[in-house]
Amino acid sequence: MGLPISELFEEFDPEPIGVASLAQVHVARLRDSGKQVAVKLQHPHLAEFCDIDMEMVEVALGWIKHWFPDFEFTWLAEEMRTNLPKEMDFTHEANNAARTIREFQDITTSLYIPSVLTSTKRVLIMEYIKGGRVDDLVYLADSNIDRNKVALELSRIFNQMVFINGWFHADPHPGNLLIRPAPMGSKSPYNFEIVLLDHGLYFDLDTELRVNYSKFWLSLIAPASPSTSADRRKYAELVGNIGPDLYPVFEAAITGRAALEGTWEDDVGSPSESENPPSTFKRASGMIDMMPQTEEEMEAIRNAVINREGLLVSVFDVLRRVPRRVLMVLKLNDLTRHLDHALMTTHSNIRIFLITAKYCTFAVWQNDRRRLIDLMRDQGLISLSLLSEYFTSWWRFKKNYYGIVFVETIMDAQARLALLRAWTQGLWSRGFEGAHKAAAGLA
Numbered sequence: 523m524g525l526p527i528s529e530l531f532e533e534f535d536p537e538p539i540g541v542a543s544l545a546q547v548h549v550a551r552l553r554d555s556g557k558q559v560a561v562k563l564q565h566p567h568l569a570e571f572c573d574i575d576m577e578m579v580e581v582a583l584g585w586i587k588h589w590f591p592d593f594e595f596t597w598l599a600e601e602m603r604t605n606l607p608k609e610m611d612f613t614h615e616a617n618n619a620a621r622t623i624r625e626f627q628d629i630t631t632s633l634y635i636p637s638v639l640t641s642t643k644r645v646l647i648m649e650y651i652k653g654g655r656v657d658d659l660v661y662l663a664d665s666n667i668d669r670n671k672v673a674l675e676l677s678r679i680f681n682q683m684v685f686i687n688g689w690f691h692a693d694p695h696p697g698n699l700l701i702r703p704a705p706m707g708s709k710s711p712y713n714f715e716i717v718l719l720d721h722g723l724y725f726d727l728d729t730e731l732r733v734n735y736s737k738f739w740l741s742l743i744a745p746a747s748p749s750t751s752a753d754r755r756k757y758a759e760l761v762g763n764i765g766p767d768l769y770p771v772f773e774a775a776i777t778g779r780a781a782l783e784g785t786w787e788d789d790v791g792s793p794s795e796s797e798n799p800p801s802t803f804k805r806a807s808g809m810i811d812m813m814p815q816t817e818e819e820m821e822a823i824r825n826a827v828i829n830r831e832g833l834l835v836s837v838f839d840v841l842r843r844v845p846r847r848v849l850m851v852l853k854l855n856d857l858t859r860h861l862d863h864a865l866m867t868t869h870s871n872i873r874i875f876l877i878t879a880k881y882c883t884f885a886v887w888q889n890d891r892r893r894l895i896d897l898m899r900d901q902g903l904i905s906l907s908l909l910s911e912y913f914t915s916w917w918r919f920k921k922n923y924y925g926i927v928f929v930e931t932i933m934d935a936q937a938r939l940a941l942l943r944a945w946t947q948g949l950w951s952r953g954f955e956g957a958h959k960a961a962a963g964l965a
Contacts (some may be wrong), residue, residue, distance in 0.1 A: 523824075525644055540697075544568060544609060544722075549650060552639075553722040560636070560651070562612065564644040576602055592835045594842055601846055609722035611639065616641035618721040625687045630914060632675045634717045651717050653702030657864040663962035665703050667714045669865040670937050672701065675716060676861055677874040679883040680854045685736050686888075688727040690746045692850040693720060694857040696864075725847040733889045734760045735851070736882035742776065743879050746783040746807040750882070772844070775852055778859055780819050785809045809875045828943040866963035868944070869937035876933070880926050887919035 527534050531550040538546040539560075550562045572789040580599040587594050608614050616638040625636045640647040654661030656676065662669050676699075683690035691698075700717040704710045727735070738757035744750045754773070758764040770785045781806045806812040827833055841849065862874050894912045898904050941961050948960025959965040 558650045560648045562646040612646040613641045615722045618724045632716045633679050634715040653700035656701045657700045670867050673862045673865050673867045677858045677877040685881040685885040689731045692723040692725045736885040739882045743809045868940035883922045890915040
């Protein structure tokens with residue numbers, strides 16, 4: 523930056539509070555304002571070593587492809603070539619953070635993005651935020667933060683990004699998320715804020731892909747039927763370039779489960795009974811029917827990986843075919859599922875899927891509404907057929923949306939009852955301290 527540390531900062535802690543592959547973060551205090559800041563510094567000589575690293579990765583993956591053609595990972599090197607330069611330019615990260623703030627400025631949300639004070643290619647000076655990890659149950663309990671609400675709010679934030687904004691954070695993991703009690707003046711609807719860090723890598727989804735992905739999710743959530751099964755395969759091909767042969771593997775990646783009802787059985791070339799013995803667990807008709815994952819289901823997944831010929835190769839084939847931005851969306855799915863589990867929530871395991879269904883339903887209606895209004899403008903008149911289609915789409919949206927809200931209300935009441943039971947049991951056995959710990963998932 524052309525200046526010594528002593529001229530920029532009144533204080534600068536030489537011990538980093540966080541270290542990752544590209545940079546490390548230090549706490550400092552600005553000399554001109556006295557404001558405490560977080561300073562993200564790119565590691566020295568990173569650019570020259572990254573060029574060497576990428577060459578090594580490309581050579582290694584090329585040899586793997588040569589000797590083991592089924593294990594094709596050259597796309598990974600191509601992805602590094604495209605995205606690593608973006609992550610190494612902190613002005614790009616500052617622009618991403620600013621855009622995300624704009625995307626959420628008119629939305630009632632607990633999301634908070636630290637403001638960027640200064641950005642250069644290798645140095646980022648940001649507002650310093652003190653908080654805990656979102657999955658730190660002790661921190662949540664000490665701050666009187668409801669872990670159920672945290673899990674649901676995380677799901678809302680990322681579903682808003684994917685299904686409505688079409689612009690999403692592509693490096694989601696608990697280390698990039700902080701939580702803190704909501705400060706004075708916060709627009710959060712709850713008593714906490716979720717702070718999203720590290721905005722180096724974002725992806726966008728064009729309208730067609732975003733709406734087709736919404737329709738795919740809605741087909742997964744709907745009860746199984748011949749038309750639903752056809753829709754699932756249709757949108758899997760439109761969203762992920764996945765044909766009928768690989769559909770079951772793709773569905774498992776989306777849902778995180780063995781398979782929905784009819785997934786394997788309807789496939790051409792599905793495994794024989796000897797390769798894939800009858801399941802000892804009941805498969806869900808749709809994602810809303812899913813029960814908590816049982817040991818029998820996990821065992822069925824392990825057996826399929828071991829016994830079904832070519833299944834691992836099919837997994838690699840799916841990774842190769844699916845567009846990179848869709849793979850990044852799958853990472854978001856995994857994050858919300860993982861955090862819902864890590865937070866030991868008392869609501870149903872399908873509760874976060876209902877949030878996804880609401881956002882998908884709204885995204886499809888939003889697209890239908892825009893399309894029909896554009897048709898009316900182009901034709902210069904409002905025909906009865908277009909008007910009828912408009913109100914049909916509107917009614918379908920309202921019916922589905924408020925149907926989901928009704929189910930959410932029931933599930934949230936059940937979750938509160940589960941919390942009350944835990945609190946009562948803790949009170950009975952260990953007094954008020956035990957009641958507090960039990961309700962917080964700590965006992």
